[in-house]
Amino acid sequence: MPRPRSLTDDQLVAAALAVVDREGLAALTMRAVARELGVATMGLYRYVADRQALELLVVDHVFRSVDTSLPDGGWQERIRVLLDRMRVAVARHPAVVPLVLRHRQAAPASLRLIEAMLSVLTEGGLDGADRVVAQRTLVGHLLGFLQNEHFAPLSGPGTIVMSELSAADYPLLARTAADARSVPPDEEFRRGLDIVLRGLSAT
Amino acid sequence: MPRPRSLTDDQLVAAALAVVDREGLAALTMRAVARELGVATMGLYRYVADRQALELLVVDHVFRSVDTSLPDGGWQERIRVLLDRMRVAVARHPAVVPLVLRHRQAAPASLRLIEAMLSVLTEGGLDGADRVVAQRTLVGHLLGFLQNEHFAPLSGPGTIVMSELSAADYPLLARTAADARSVPPDEEFRRGLDIVLRGLSAT
DNA sequence: TCCTTAGGTGTACGAAGTACGCTTACGATC
DNA sequence: GATCGTAAGCGTACTTCGTACACCTAAGGA
DSSP states (O other), rough: OOOOOOHHHHHHHHHHHHHHHHHOOGGGHHHHHHHHHHHGGGGGGGGGGHHHHHHHHHHHHHHHHOSSSSSSOOHHHHHHHHHHHHHHHHHTGGHHHHHHHHHHOOOOOHHHHHHHHHHHHHHTTHHHHHHHHHHHHHHHHHHHHHHHHSOOOSSSHHHHHHHTOOTTTTTHHHHHHHHHTTOOOHHHHHHHHHHHHHHOOOO | OOOOOOOOOHHHHHHHHHHHHHHGGOOHHHHHHHHHSOOOOOOOOOTSSHHHHHHHHHHHHHHTOOOOOOOOHHHHHHHHHOOOOOOHHHSSSGHHHHHHHHGGGOTTTTHHHHHHHHHHHHHHTOOOHHHHHHHHHHHHHHHHHHHHHHSSSTSSHHHHHHHTTTTTTTTHHHHHHHHHHOOOHHHHHHHHHHHHHHHHHOO
């Protein structure tokens, strides 16, 4: 009976991602997304309750894009692949990292991801509080990595500044920052995750 | 010759923390801090370039409050204590967690913390890229934990919602969320860090 | 005493989120 | 095919921020 909707959630998300990818997270405003869709600003409020709800749609979309089918290999290898898929999915839209960090717990699609990870951890023999801690540690590790990469990439200016600090004041830091510039993000992620997985495997 | 300053950085930080502790991070506005100090809003701009600089002062203060003297024990134990001191320092002002995550790389006091951690890792026999990855992994772990605790505490409503999901759709998640409610933050942090430290120790 | 210089203030502007009420177009019903 | 109820869509306007700018003021050395 009533007038039908003319926009889908996917269109909203696509418009938001277009704005974010092109102009950065700070440019993600209701007005900008509306303009991207060729719609009046207030028109968006027929689809989302507020700006946070729009951000949540974006984060949920990113999570939904992650393949949760279980890969081959032992449970450590499976965890490695699942987490790497998440990392890559987020990396496709680097500017949304802060949104992922803020909204992941409210994104419905994260449930599927968590369930998949838990099934692998269970296969690895974990349950009870051990499984809780393992899951939180792995997710925390991923979030921490995204945080590190986004706000303080090893290849970024912060590392250069640190590598130029006086060796008298910060002998190890200056040296280590210099070493750090040759570690690419992929390697950092792989080796960091190896550390956590070794820790999980050792009794 | 000129008129002397009437405010110190410490007073600025104290006012900002008072606002944040009392009314939350969203209430941290230039106007609110100025009011807290009994000063006109624009008066703050004689002390900080902009709002970000004020936030940075707050984060730096939190980092400066961390004792970086090296504790007794083996290197793993030393790392454990150092990271726990950081966690506790941040936990004194829970609402500033997002600020810490955003500004840590720009806070001068973080240099001292990193140097201290690197000295312990070096003592543990790490150097080169291994030391880089170890450092980043430990910091990432701390950041991920703070993120988890702040936006999705195990004792929070998200966990309850997950524990009430249909066991048909999410068998492991529902079960694990129920288990999770009995894991307090201290224990979660200790056990998570143990995993990382075990991973660092194993070859 | 006065003058220099930075401290301190008030006003105002632009950007953003969003409440509110009007207008409009669809499509079910007669 | 005309009508009408309902939600879609829009324009306006209010509030709250950050902060640029121009002005006034007070401290303290000359």
